[in-house]
Amino acid sequence: MKFKDNIPIFIQIKDIINSRIISGQYKMGQKVSSVRDFSIEFEVNMNTMQRALTELIAEGVLVTKRGLGNFITEDIEIIDNLEGSRINSVIEEMYNDLTEMGLSDQEVIYHIQNFMKEKRDE
Protein backbone atom coordinates (compact mmCIF):
# COMPACT_ATOMS: atom_id res chain seq x y z
CA MET A 1 0.00 0.00 0.00
CA LYS A 2 1.36 3.41 -0.97
CA PHE A 3 0.57 6.23 1.44
CA LYS A 4 1.19 9.94 1.17
CA ASP A 5 4.11 10.53 3.45
CA ASN A 6 3.04 13.81 5.06
CA ILE A 7 -0.41 12.85 6.35
CA PRO A 8 -0.94 10.57 9.37
CA ILE A 9 -1.44 7.04 8.09
CA PHE A 10 -4.43 6.35 10.33
CA ILE A 11 -6.22 9.29 8.67
CA GLN A 12 -5.41 7.96 5.20
CA ILE A 13 -6.76 4.55 6.17
CA LYS A 14 -9.96 6.14 7.46
CA ASP A 15 -10.34 7.89 4.12
CA ILE A 16 -9.86 4.63 2.24
CA ILE A 17 -12.47 2.83 4.32
CA ASN A 18 -14.87 5.76 4.01
CA SER A 19 -14.38 5.75 0.23
CA ARG A 20 -15.17 2.05 0.11
CA ILE A 21 -18.42 2.72 1.92
CA ILE A 22 -19.34 5.66 -0.32
CA SER A 23 -18.56 3.71 -3.49
CA GLY A 24 -20.68 0.80 -2.30
CA GLN A 25 -17.78 -1.64 -2.09
CA TYR A 26 -18.79 -2.06 1.55
CA LYS A 27 -22.52 -2.52 2.05
CA MET A 28 -24.48 -1.24 5.03
CA GLY A 29 -24.42 -3.69 7.89
CA GLN A 30 -21.57 -5.66 6.33
CA LYS A 31 -18.91 -7.15 8.58
CA VAL A 32 -15.39 -5.79 7.98
CA SER A 33 -11.97 -7.39 8.53
CA SER A 34 -10.42 -7.79 11.97
CA VAL A 35 -7.77 -5.33 13.13
CA ARG A 36 -5.10 -7.87 12.35
CA ASP A 37 -6.35 -8.67 8.85
CA PHE A 38 -6.74 -4.99 8.06
CA SER A 39 -3.23 -4.30 9.32
CA ILE A 40 -1.85 -6.94 6.98
CA GLU A 41 -3.93 -5.64 4.07
CA PHE A 42 -2.73 -2.06 4.54
CA GLU A 43 0.76 -3.13 5.66
CA VAL A 44 0.67 -1.01 8.78
CA ASN A 45 1.06 -2.08 12.36
CA MET A 46 -1.87 -2.93 14.59
CA ASN A 47 -1.71 0.27 16.66
CA THR A 48 -2.05 2.44 13.59
CA MET A 49 -4.91 0.25 12.36
CA GLN A 50 -6.59 0.24 15.75
CA ARG A 51 -6.42 4.02 15.89
CA ALA A 52 -8.18 4.30 12.52
CA LEU A 53 -10.90 1.84 13.54
CA THR A 54 -11.39 3.45 16.96
CA GLU A 55 -12.07 6.78 15.29
CA LEU A 56 -14.43 5.25 12.76
CA ILE A 57 -16.31 3.64 15.64
CA ALA A 58 -16.40 6.94 17.55
CA GLU A 59 -17.77 8.63 14.44
CA GLY A 60 -20.47 5.99 14.14
CA VAL A 61 -19.28 4.76 10.74
CA LEU A 62 -18.43 1.39 12.20
CA VAL A 63 -20.42 -0.37 14.88
CA THR A 64 -18.83 -2.88 17.21
CA LYS A 65 -20.82 -5.94 18.16
CA ARG A 66 -19.26 -7.56 21.14
CA GLY A 67 -17.59 -10.82 20.26
CA LEU A 68 -18.64 -10.57 16.62
CA GLY A 69 -16.44 -7.80 15.24
CA ASN A 70 -16.96 -4.50 13.45
CA PHE A 71 -19.78 -3.76 11.04
CA ILE A 72 -20.60 -0.92 8.66
CA THR A 73 -23.29 1.27 10.16
CA GLU A 74 -26.89 0.88 8.96
CA ASP A 75 -27.60 4.52 9.75
CA ILE A 76 -28.20 6.12 6.34
CA GLU A 77 -27.72 9.62 7.73
CA ILE A 78 -24.16 8.85 8.81
CA ILE A 79 -23.34 7.47 5.38
CA ASP A 80 -24.88 10.49 3.64
CA ASN A 81 -22.81 12.81 5.83
CA LEU A 82 -19.75 10.76 5.02
CA GLU A 83 -20.31 11.31 1.35
CA GLY A 84 -20.87 15.03 1.84
CA SER A 85 -17.76 15.54 3.89
CA ARG A 86 -15.66 13.40 1.57
CA ILE A 87 -16.74 15.48 -1.43
CA ASN A 88 -15.94 18.61 0.52
CA SER A 89 -12.49 17.48 1.52
CA VAL A 90 -11.55 16.40 -2.02
CA ILE A 91 -12.71 19.75 -3.40
CA GLU A 92 -11.01 21.62 -0.59
CA GLU A 93 -7.67 20.01 -1.33
CA MET A 94 -7.95 20.80 -5.00
CA TYR A 95 -9.19 24.34 -4.33
CA ASN A 96 -6.34 25.04 -1.91
CA ASP A 97 -3.75 23.73 -4.36
CA LEU A 98 -5.13 25.86 -7.17
CA THR A 99 -5.49 29.08 -5.18
CA GLU A 100 -1.97 28.56 -3.89
CA MET A 101 -0.88 28.70 -7.53
CA GLY A 102 -2.50 32.14 -7.67
CA LEU A 103 -5.73 31.25 -9.46
CA SER A 104 -8.84 33.32 -8.75
CA ASP A 105 -12.19 31.67 -8.04
CA GLN A 106 -13.34 32.46 -11.58
CA GLU A 107 -10.21 30.90 -13.01
CA VAL A 108 -10.71 27.79 -10.89
CA ILE A 109 -14.25 27.41 -12.23
CA TYR A 110 -13.07 28.09 -15.79
CA HIS A 111 -10.41 25.39 -15.61
CA ILE A 112 -12.71 22.84 -14.04
CA GLN A 113 -15.35 23.45 -16.70
CA ASN A 114 -12.71 23.23 -19.40
CA PHE A 115 -11.38 20.02 -17.92
CA MET A 116 -14.82 18.46 -17.79
CA LYS A 117 -15.54 19.53 -21.35
CA GLU A 118 -12.32 17.91 -22.62
CA LYS A 119 -13.14 14.83 -20.60
CA ARG A 120 -16.57 14.59 -22.28
CA ASP A 121 -15.03 15.00 -25.74
CA GLU A 122 -12.49 12.24 -25.22
Added chain:
Amino acid sequence: MSNLLEIKNLSYRINQKLILREINLEVQAGHFIALAGENGIGKTTLLRLIASVAKNYRGEITIDGKTKPEEKKTMVSFSDQLEGFSKRTKIRDIEKFYSQVYPDFSEEKFDEIAAFLDVDCNNNLSSLSKGMKERLVIALTLSRQVALYLLDEPFSGIDVMSRDKIIKGLLTWVDENSTVIVSSHHLSEIENVVDEIIIMKDYGIYEHVKTDDIRNEQGKSIEEYFENIYWEDK
Protein backbone atom coordinates in the same frame (compact mmCIF):
# COMPACT_ATOMS: atom_id res chain seq x y z
CA MET B 1 0.39 1.03 31.82
CA SER B 2 3.67 -0.47 32.94
CA ASN B 3 6.67 -0.33 30.66
CA LEU B 4 7.99 -3.33 28.81
CA LEU B 5 11.42 -1.74 28.56
CA GLU B 6 12.74 0.92 30.86
CA ILE B 7 16.18 2.48 30.60
CA LYS B 8 17.41 4.89 33.23
CA ASN B 9 20.58 6.99 33.05
CA LEU B 10 22.37 4.51 30.84
CA SER B 11 25.95 5.40 30.00
CA TYR B 12 28.45 3.18 28.24
CA ARG B 13 32.13 3.49 27.49
CA ILE B 14 34.61 1.29 25.70
CA ASN B 15 38.24 1.93 26.67
CA GLN B 16 37.36 5.31 28.19
CA LYS B 17 35.65 6.32 24.97
CA LEU B 18 32.10 7.53 25.47
CA ILE B 19 29.65 5.50 23.37
CA LEU B 20 26.32 6.28 25.00
CA ARG B 21 25.51 9.06 27.43
CA GLU B 22 22.66 9.33 29.94
CA ILE B 23 20.05 7.43 27.99
CA ASN B 24 16.51 7.37 29.34
CA LEU B 25 13.85 5.45 27.49
CA GLU B 26 10.45 3.89 28.12
CA VAL B 27 8.88 1.46 25.69
CA GLN B 28 5.45 -0.14 25.98
CA ALA B 29 4.28 -3.56 24.84
CA GLY B 30 2.69 -3.98 21.44
CA HIS B 31 4.58 -1.46 19.34
CA PHE B 32 6.61 -1.41 16.16
CA ILE B 33 9.49 0.99 16.63
CA ALA B 34 12.20 2.29 14.33
CA LEU B 35 15.58 3.04 15.89
CA ALA B 36 17.19 5.68 13.69
CA GLY B 37 20.48 7.51 13.69
CA GLU B 38 23.52 7.91 11.48
CA ASN B 39 26.15 5.19 11.28
CA GLY B 40 28.32 4.85 14.35
CA ILE B 41 25.90 6.71 16.61
CA GLY B 42 25.47 3.66 18.87
CA LYS B 43 22.29 1.96 17.64
CA THR B 44 23.86 -1.49 17.63
CA THR B 45 25.48 -0.89 21.01
CA LEU B 46 22.16 0.15 22.50
CA LEU B 47 20.45 -2.96 21.15
CA ARG B 48 23.27 -5.17 22.41
CA LEU B 49 22.94 -3.62 25.86
CA ILE B 50 19.16 -4.16 25.90
CA ALA B 51 19.72 -7.77 24.82
CA SER B 52 22.27 -8.26 27.65
CA VAL B 53 24.91 -9.19 25.08
CA ALA B 54 27.05 -6.19 26.00
CA LYS B 55 27.68 -5.64 29.69
CA ASN B 56 29.46 -3.30 32.12
CA TYR B 57 27.28 -0.31 31.59
CA ARG B 58 26.26 2.36 34.06
CA GLY B 59 22.57 2.87 34.77
CA GLU B 60 19.60 0.56 34.71
CA ILE B 61 17.96 -1.51 31.99
CA THR B 62 14.72 -3.17 33.06
CA ILE B 63 12.60 -5.49 30.96
CA ASP B 64 9.15 -6.24 32.29
CA GLY B 65 10.39 -5.39 35.77
CA LYS B 66 13.40 -7.72 35.56
CA THR B 67 17.00 -6.53 35.88
CA LYS B 68 19.09 -9.72 35.93
CA PRO B 69 20.71 -10.53 32.56
CA GLU B 70 19.65 -14.20 32.63
CA GLU B 71 16.03 -13.23 33.28
CA LYS B 72 16.06 -10.52 30.64
CA LYS B 73 17.51 -12.87 28.02
CA THR B 74 14.41 -15.04 28.21
CA MET B 75 12.29 -12.06 27.20
CA VAL B 76 14.38 -10.62 24.37
CA SER B 77 15.17 -12.02 20.96
CA PHE B 78 18.11 -10.22 19.36
CA SER B 79 19.23 -10.61 15.76
CA ASP B 80 22.54 -12.32 16.43
CA GLN B 81 25.02 -12.17 13.57
CA LEU B 82 25.87 -15.89 13.90
CA GLU B 83 29.56 -15.17 14.41
CA GLY B 84 29.84 -17.97 16.96
CA PHE B 85 29.14 -20.63 14.37
CA SER B 86 31.76 -22.21 12.15
CA LYS B 87 31.31 -21.57 8.44
CA ARG B 88 30.69 -25.24 7.80
CA THR B 89 27.73 -25.41 10.16
CA LYS B 90 24.55 -26.60 8.48
CA ILE B 91 21.53 -24.36 8.89
CA ARG B 92 19.59 -27.31 10.28
CA ASP B 93 22.17 -27.52 13.09
CA ILE B 94 21.85 -23.83 13.89
CA GLU B 95 18.11 -24.37 14.14
CA LYS B 96 18.68 -27.30 16.52
CA PHE B 97 21.05 -25.19 18.59
CA TYR B 98 18.43 -22.43 18.91
CA SER B 99 15.72 -24.84 19.88
CA GLN B 100 17.93 -26.32 22.61
CA VAL B 101 19.09 -23.00 24.01
CA TYR B 102 15.73 -21.23 23.86
CA PRO B 103 12.70 -23.11 25.19
CA ASP B 104 10.46 -20.54 23.48
CA PHE B 105 11.95 -21.30 20.03
CA SER B 106 9.43 -22.85 17.65
CA GLU B 107 10.90 -25.10 14.95
CA GLU B 108 7.54 -25.09 13.25
CA LYS B 109 7.55 -21.32 13.03
CA PHE B 110 11.17 -21.32 11.87
CA ASP B 111 10.33 -23.71 9.05
CA GLU B 112 7.40 -21.53 8.04
CA ILE B 113 9.40 -18.29 8.00
CA ALA B 114 12.46 -19.90 6.40
CA ALA B 115 10.27 -21.30 3.63
CA PHE B 116 8.59 -17.93 3.14
CA LEU B 117 12.01 -16.28 2.87
CA ASP B 118 13.36 -19.00 0.54
CA VAL B 119 16.09 -20.04 2.96
CA ASP B 120 17.30 -23.53 2.11
CA CYS B 121 18.00 -25.22 5.45
CA ASN B 122 20.24 -27.90 3.94
CA ASN B 123 22.91 -25.33 3.09
CA ASN B 124 26.07 -24.53 5.02
CA LEU B 125 26.48 -21.13 6.59
CA SER B 126 29.41 -20.39 4.26
CA SER B 127 27.33 -20.90 1.11
CA LEU B 128 24.91 -18.13 2.02
CA SER B 129 25.06 -14.70 0.40
CA LYS B 130 24.87 -11.63 2.64
CA GLY B 131 21.17 -11.20 1.91
CA MET B 132 20.43 -14.88 2.47
CA LYS B 133 22.27 -14.80 5.79
CA GLU B 134 20.18 -11.82 6.84
CA ARG B 135 17.02 -13.74 5.98
CA LEU B 136 18.22 -16.62 8.12
CA VAL B 137 18.87 -14.24 11.01
CA ILE B 138 15.37 -12.78 10.66
CA ALA B 139 13.84 -16.28 10.69
CA LEU B 140 15.86 -17.34 13.76
CA THR B 141 15.11 -14.14 15.66
CA LEU B 142 11.38 -14.20 15.02
CA SER B 143 10.93 -17.89 15.73
CA ARG B 144 11.25 -17.26 19.42
CA GLN B 145 8.12 -16.31 21.34
CA VAL B 146 9.18 -13.27 23.37
CA ALA B 147 7.95 -9.86 24.48
CA LEU B 148 10.69 -7.89 22.77
CA TYR B 149 12.35 -8.41 19.40
CA LEU B 150 15.45 -6.44 18.44
CA LEU B 151 16.39 -6.39 14.76
CA ASP B 152 19.66 -4.66 13.96
CA GLU B 153 19.76 -3.42 10.35
CA PRO B 154 17.92 -6.52 9.19
CA PHE B 155 17.56 -5.56 5.54
CA SER B 156 20.86 -3.98 4.52
CA GLY B 157 21.80 -6.78 2.11
CA ILE B 158 18.29 -7.67 0.97
CA ASP B 159 16.95 -6.38 -2.35
CA VAL B 160 14.05 -3.93 -2.32
CA MET B 161 11.45 -6.36 -3.69
CA SER B 162 12.13 -8.93 -0.99
CA ARG B 163 12.24 -6.24 1.69
CA ASP B 164 8.62 -5.35 1.06
CA LYS B 165 7.66 -8.98 1.33
CA ILE B 166 9.60 -9.45 4.57
CA ILE B 167 8.22 -6.28 6.15
CA LYS B 168 4.72 -7.51 5.36
CA GLY B 169 5.67 -10.83 6.91
CA LEU B 170 6.83 -9.10 10.09
CA LEU B 171 3.26 -8.00 10.67
CA THR B 172 2.01 -11.57 10.62
CA TRP B 173 4.83 -13.32 12.46
CA VAL B 174 4.98 -11.10 15.51
CA ASP B 175 2.40 -11.46 18.23
CA GLU B 176 0.31 -8.32 18.73
CA ASN B 177 1.39 -7.92 22.35
CA SER B 178 5.09 -8.04 21.53
CA THR B 179 7.23 -5.05 20.66
CA VAL B 180 9.70 -4.91 17.79
CA ILE B 181 12.56 -2.44 17.62
CA VAL B 182 14.19 -2.25 14.18
CA SER B 183 17.33 -0.23 13.65
CA SER B 184 17.74 1.16 10.18
CA HIS B 185 19.19 4.10 8.35
CA HIS B 186 16.83 3.59 5.43
CA LEU B 187 13.70 4.92 7.06
CA SER B 188 11.58 5.12 3.93
CA GLU B 189 11.23 1.36 3.75
CA ILE B 190 9.90 0.93 7.27
CA GLU B 191 8.24 4.25 8.02
CA ASN B 192 4.75 3.02 7.15
CA VAL B 193 4.98 -0.07 9.24
CA VAL B 194 6.32 1.43 12.47
CA ASP B 195 4.15 3.48 14.82
CA GLU B 196 6.96 5.00 16.86
CA ILE B 197 10.47 6.19 16.16
CA ILE B 198 13.47 6.62 18.42
CA ILE B 199 16.03 9.01 17.00
CA MET B 200 19.59 8.86 18.32
CA LYS B 201 21.99 11.79 18.12
CA ASP B 202 25.08 12.96 19.99
CA TYR B 203 25.57 9.74 22.01
CA GLY B 204 22.01 9.86 23.29
CA ILE B 205 18.34 9.76 22.44
CA TYR B 206 17.21 12.88 20.66
CA GLU B 207 13.55 11.99 20.45
CA HIS B 208 11.04 9.17 20.94
CA VAL B 209 7.74 9.96 19.18
CA LYS B 210 4.74 8.52 17.39
CA THR B 211 5.29 8.55 13.64
CA ASP B 212 1.76 9.80 12.94
CA ASP B 213 2.42 12.77 15.23
CA ILE B 214 5.38 13.75 13.05
CA ARG B 215 3.24 13.56 9.90
CA ASN B 216 0.46 15.46 11.64
CA GLU B 217 2.51 18.22 13.25
CA GLN B 218 5.31 18.62 10.72
CA GLY B 219 3.52 17.63 7.52
CA LYS B 220 6.66 15.75 6.56
CA SER B 221 7.62 12.20 5.85
CA ILE B 222 9.50 10.48 8.64
CA GLU B 223 12.64 10.29 6.53
CA GLU B 224 12.47 14.00 5.69
CA TYR B 225 11.98 14.90 9.33
CA PHE B 226 14.88 12.70 10.37
CA GLU B 227 17.22 14.19 7.77
CA ASN B 228 16.32 17.72 8.89
CA ILE B 229 17.37 16.89 12.41
CA TYR B 230 20.80 15.90 11.17
CA TRP B 231 21.15 18.79 8.74
CA GLU B 232 20.51 21.35 11.44
CA ASP B 233 24.10 21.31 12.52
CA LYS B 234 25.86 20.74 9.23
